[in-house]
Amino acid sequence: MPLIELAGIDRSFLLGDTTVHALAGLNLQINAGEYVAVMGPSGSGKSTLLNLLGLLDRPQAGTYRLDGRDVTTLSPDEQAAVRSAKIGFVFQSFHLVPRLTAAENIALPMTLAGIPAAERQRRVDQALKDFGLDHRADHKPDQLSGGQRQRVAIARATIMQPPLLLADEPTGNLDRHTGDEVIHLLEALNARGVTLIIVTHDASLGARARRRLIMEDGHLKSDSAAEA
Amino acid sequence: MRLADTLHFARAAATGYPARTALSVLAMAIGVAAVVVLTALGDGARRYVVSQFSSLGTNLVIVLPGRSGTGGFNPATAITSTPRDLTIDDAASLRRLPAVARVAPLAVGTSEISAGGRLRETMVAGTARDYFAIRNFEIAQGDALPDDDWNRGAPVAVIGARIQEELFGSTPALGQRVRVGDRRLRIVGVLKPTGQGLGMNTDELVIVPVALAQAMFNSNTLFRVLVEASSRDAIPAARESVLNTLKQRHRGEEDVTVITQDAVLATFDRLLGALTLAVAGIAAISLAVAGILVMNVMLVAVTQRTGEIGLLKALGASGRDIRRAFLAEAAMLSAVGAVVGYLLGQAGAFALRQAFPVFPAYPPDWAVIAGLATALGTGLLFGVMPARRAARLDPVQALMKH
Numbered sequence: 001m002p003l004i005e006l007a008g009i010d011r012s013f014l015l016g017d018t019t020v021h022a023l024a025g026l027n028l029q030i031n032a033g034e035y036v037a038v039m040g041p042s043g044s045g046k047s048t049l050l051n052l053l054g055l056l057d058r059p060q061a062g063t064y065r066l067d068g069r070d071v072t073t074l075s076p077d078e079q080a081a082v083r084s085a086k087i088g089f090v091f092q093s094f095h096l097v098p099r100l101t102a103a104e105n106i107a108l109p110m111t112l113a114g115i116p117a118a119e120r121q122r123r124v125d126q127a128l129k130d131f132g133l134d135h136r137a138d139h140k141p142d143q144l145s146g147g148q149r150q151r152v153a154i155a156r157a158t159i160m161q162p163p164l165l166l167a168d169e170p171t172g173n174l175d176r177h178t179g180d181e182v183i184h185l186l187e188a189l190n191a192r193g194v195t196l197i198i199v200t201h202d203a204s205l206g207a208r209a210r211r212r213l214i215m216e217d218g219h220l221k222s223d224s225a226a227e228a
Numbered sequence: 229m230r231l232a233d234t235l236h237f238a239r240a241a242a243t244g245y246p247a248r249t250a251l252s253v254l255a256m257a258i259g260v261a262a263v264v265v266l267t268a269l270g271d272g273a274r275r276y277v278v279s280q281f282s283s284l285g286t287n288l289v290i291v292l293p294g295r296s297g298t299g300g301f302n303p304a305t306a307i308t309s310t311p312r313d314l315t316i317d318d319a320a321s322l323r324r325l326p327a328v329a330r331v332a333p334l335a336v337g338t339s340e341i342s343a344g345g346r347l348r349e350t351m352v353a354g355t356a357r358d359y360f361a362i363r364n365f366e367i368a369q370g371d372a373l374p375d376d377d378w379n380r381g382a383p384v385a386v387i388g389a390r391i392q393e394e395l396f397g398s399t400p401a402l403g404q405r406v407r408v409g410d411r412r413l414r415i416v417g418v419l420k421p422t423g424q425g426l427g428m429n430t431d432e433l434v435i436v437p438v439a440l441a442q443a444m445f446n447s448n449t450l451f452r453v454l455v456e457a458s459s460r461d462a463i464p465a466a467r468e469s470v471l472n473t474l475k476q477r478h479r480g481e482e483d484v485t486v487i488t489q490d491a492v493l494a495t496f497d498r499l500l501g502a503l504t505l506a507v508a509g510i511a512a513i514s515l516a517v518a519g520i521l522v523m524n525v526m527l528v529a530v531t532q533r534t535g536e537i538g539l540l541k542a543l544g545a546s547g548r549d550i551r552r553a554f555l556a557e558a559a560m561l562s563a564v565g566a567v568v569g570y571l572l573g574q575a576g577a578f579a580l581r582q583a584f585p586v587f588p589a590y591p592p593d594w595a596v597i598a599g600l601a602t603a604l605g606t607g608l609l610f611g612v613m614p615a616r617r618a619a620r621l622d623p624v625q626a627l628m629k630h
Contacts, residue, residue, distance in 0.1 A: 056542060056623040077546040084544025095539045095627070099244035109543045111233045156543070 001068055003163060003195050004030040004053065009062035011048055011218075022048040023059070024218040030197070032163060035190045037206040038199045040215035046199050047168065049215065053197065054087055054166050055079040067163070084113050088157030090186070092169035094149045096141040096156075102148075103128065103137040106155045113160065127155040131185070147178030154185055158194070165189060167198045171205065183208065229549040238556035245529070249561060252518075252525040256565025256607065257572055259515035260599050264573020266511045267595035268580065270504030275588045277496050281489065287329075287460055288362070288489035289467050291322075291453035291474065295483050312483050313449035314474075316378050316438055321473055322455055327466040330456040332359035333378060333438045337445040341387075341434055343395045343406040350391060352408065352434050354381075354441020362456050365430065370402045370417035373437055381440030385413040389421035390431035408434060409444050463488050508595050512602055518565065519606025526558050526614035530621075537618050538626025547619035554615035555608065562607020566600045573599075 009026040012019050022045040030036055038046045051057035052064065055071060064072045071082055089095075096105045103124050110120045128134050131151045141149055150170065157165060167186060171179030183205065190196040198209065206212050214222040229237075242249045293314035319333035335354040340347055359365075360372040368389065374382060385408060392401045401415050413436065422430050442448060457466035471486050478484070530537070537550060573591065580589040 051624050054542065056627070077548065080541065080544050080546040080549075083542065089542045091627070095535070095542075097536055097539070099240055108540075111237070112229050112540065112543055112545045112549055114230050114233075116230075117233075160544070 002029040003032040003034075003067060004028065005063075005065040006052075007063050007065075009052065009059045009064065011045075011052065011057065011059045021218045023052070026062070026218070026220065028213075028220065030195065032195055033190070033193050034195055035187070035210045036195075036197045036213060037209035037211070038197060038213045038215060039201070039203070039206045040221070044215040045218040046215045048218075050166055050168055050197070050199050053164075054089060055083050084109060084160060086162050086164055088160065088162040088165045090150070090153055090157050090165065090167040090170045092172040094141070094146075094153045094173070096149055096152060098141055101138050101140055102133060102144065102152045105141070105152055106159055108156060109160050123159060127159055131155045145178070146174050147181055150174060150178075150182050151185065154182070154189075158189060162194070164195045165197070167196070169200055170198065171200075171202065229545070229552070234549070234552050234556050235560075237553050238560055241529070241533070241553070242557050242560055245532070248525055248528065252522045252561045253565040253568060255518040255521040256515075256562050256603055257569035259511070259518035260566050260569025260603050261572035261576060262514050262569075263508055263511040263595060263599035263602075264570060264591045265576040265580070266507045267504055267599075268573070268577035268589040268591040270500065270507045271592045271595070272580070272587050272589035274497060274500035274504060275590075276586070277500060278493060279588075281493050281496065287457040287463055289455040289457055289463060289470060290487050290489065291319075291455065291470060292485040292487070293449055293451075293483070295485055312478050312481070314453065314484060315448060316442070316450065318474060318477055319450060319453045320378055321477060322453065322470055325466065325469045325473060327457055327462040327469055328455055329458040330358040330362055332356050332362050332454045333450045334359065334452040334454060335438055335441040335445065335447065335449075336451045337441065337447075339409040339434075339444065341391065341395065341406055341408050343404060346395050348391070348394060350408075350432060350434050352436060352441055352444065354436050354438040354444075356438055358456075359435070359454065360386075362454050363430075365422075366420040368418045368420040369400075370415070372417055373435065374416070376437075378437070379439050381437040381443060383411060383413045383440065384416045384437065386417040386419060386435040387415055388419050388429075388431040388433040390429075391434060392418045408436065411440070411444060413440075463490060504592070504595070508598070511599075515599070515602045515606055518603070519562070519610040522558055522561055522565075522607050523610035523614060525561070526554060526611055527617070529557070530554065530614050530618045533618075534621060534626045537621050538623045538628075541621075541623040542627060551615045551619040554618045555611050558607050558611025558615070559604065562603050562611075565607075566603035569603065570596065570600060 006026055006028040009023050011023040012021045038049060040046050048057065052059055059072060063070055066082065066086060071079065074082065097108065100108070106127055107120045107124050110123065128137050131154065133148065133151060133155065136144060136148055144152065165186070170182055170186065174182060186196055186198070198205065200206055212224040213220060291314065316333055319331055322328055323331045332355050337352050338349060339352045341350045355373070356378055357373045357375040360367070373384065373386060376382065385406065387401065395401070395406065396404065401418055404415050405412055406415060419430055455466060455470055457463045467486050467488055471482070474484050475482050540550060577589045577591055580587065
């Protein structure tokens with residue numbers, strides 16, 4: 001059974017008096033454990049696709065089944081619960097809360113989910129070790145380098161052990177070297193079974209993924225899995 | 229999200245923007261401090277007046293000649309003409325009543341007092357020995373008026389401390405002769421200095437037997453009869469029996485007015501209580517203003533933290549989590565403001581008491597509780613709107629604002 005199943009997804013926006021079809025009649029299946037790169041020019045609908053997959057946005061038509069469950073019709077709070085348990089986000093600009101320390105930022109999803117403090121502490125300590133952030137636990141984001149910030153963000157995205165990790169240009173704000181580090185980190189997570197979906201402009205980054213989706217005008221222009 | 233975590237998160241958010249937080253705490257503090265200080269002033273005035281009245285004597289029933297339309301305290305009764313005199317015998321008849329402990333007739337007028345070539349104008353009170361006990365007068369030297377027949381005015385006088393000082397200076401006054409009006413009197417006692425009270429100043433008073441005063445002022449009627457009931461509970465009974473007795477003596481005509489000190493006190497108490505309430509109401513407006521400021525501050529916070537709200541939603545926060553976090557923050561701002569304001573207000577009331585020791589400027593409990601509750605209430609009430617706005621933000625739009 002596929003982890004993600006999109007059928008007939010439509011999503012349009014009203015820009016001024018013209019309707020822009022960000023996604024039109026999109027069908028897509030992604031299996032658990034896949035490593036997918038979503039590519040395409042600006043405005044091709046790849047960000048909208050990511051928002052829909054992350055349950056941050058709703059389609060106007062079509063169904064989205066995540067892990068066998070139809071999540072399109074859930075209430076906002078039910079969707080929040082699904083995000084909490086099943087989806088991790090990694091953003092281009094890291095999105096760390098500036099007044100919280102690295103450890104507190106990593107713990108944030110667990111805090112929101114109501115996990116007891118002792119358990120949070122244990123898992124944060126483990127994550128800090130896993131991501132090489134042991135000595136940065138009490139640093140605020142502005143005291144961290146870009147690479148460290150993105151590692152904190154990835155630690156945060158995976159702390160709830162979600163089966164799905166969505167990354168939006170995860171290396172966009174990093175230099176080549178730290179970008180590579182971050183990609184290796186994400187790929188290591190994928191190797192342990194996490195489904196990884198990366199949206200990127202970067203062709204070399206896209207080339208690393210096992211499956212490449214090229215978007216254009218709200219349609220799938222090509223899918224490397226279908227061609228194979 | 230757990231309650232402790234919500235509070236922790238809200239506290240971190242509040243301390244993360246110190247200037248904004250300090251501003252709204254200050255506004256709330258000023259509001260609460262205003263309530264505390266202003267009600268302390270109002271209630272202080274009430275207590276001051278009540279205590280001044282109490283110093284006139286306890287369990288007092290006062291008989292005035294003349295009839296006023298209603299039974300209450302009415303300044304007009306002081307100047308109405310009297311159809312029938314209120315006499316010394318009328319007053320004496322009240323002494324035998326069961327609920328009555330003491331009776332003192334009172335006739336007043338102004339006259340001149342002179343001794344050793346010095347002369348001054350003075351207030352003369354004609355009364356009896358019990359008057360001293362009723363008014364709680366203390367004798368510095370000598371004794372009060374002799375306890376003899378009220379109709380026999382012995383040529384003696386008790387003088388106030390100020391009179392003694394002005395006429396005799398440091399030489400002893402006791403046993404000296406003074407001239408009051410056209411009478412020569414012997415001084416039998418000197419009052420202790422008491423300072424200014426409501427009504428007359430006892431330091432500048434000359435007290436003589438009532439019959440002597442009436443002869444001096446050529447009058448047959450009394451200014452007042454002061455009756456002390458045997459206890460606080462006996463006041464209504466005393467009032468009733470005094471009224472009945474005088475009515476009988478005046479051939480069934482009710483031509484006197486009997487007021488109780490309680491009634492006068494209660495009137496002032498109500499009046500100043502209402503004043504305090506009004507002042508508290510005015511101060512409460514500043515609390516409402518503070519509440520609106522907290523709302524503004526929280527709205528700014530929502531705008532400022534739009535990206536963060538989007539992130540929290542992406543990380544699995546429900547609308548309820550976000551609403552509660554922002555509400556908790558607003559509640560914290562107002563709670564801290566209320567506590568700071570309470571302390572400021574108490575400090576202000578303390579400073580007032582230091583500056584004016586006779587003025588008991590203590591804020592009443594009800595005002596403090598109402599002030600704190602209003603502060604918390606407005607903080608929460610005005611926190612609801614920004615919190616709801618935060619919870620309703622569209623996560624995609626919010627994330628783009630980061």
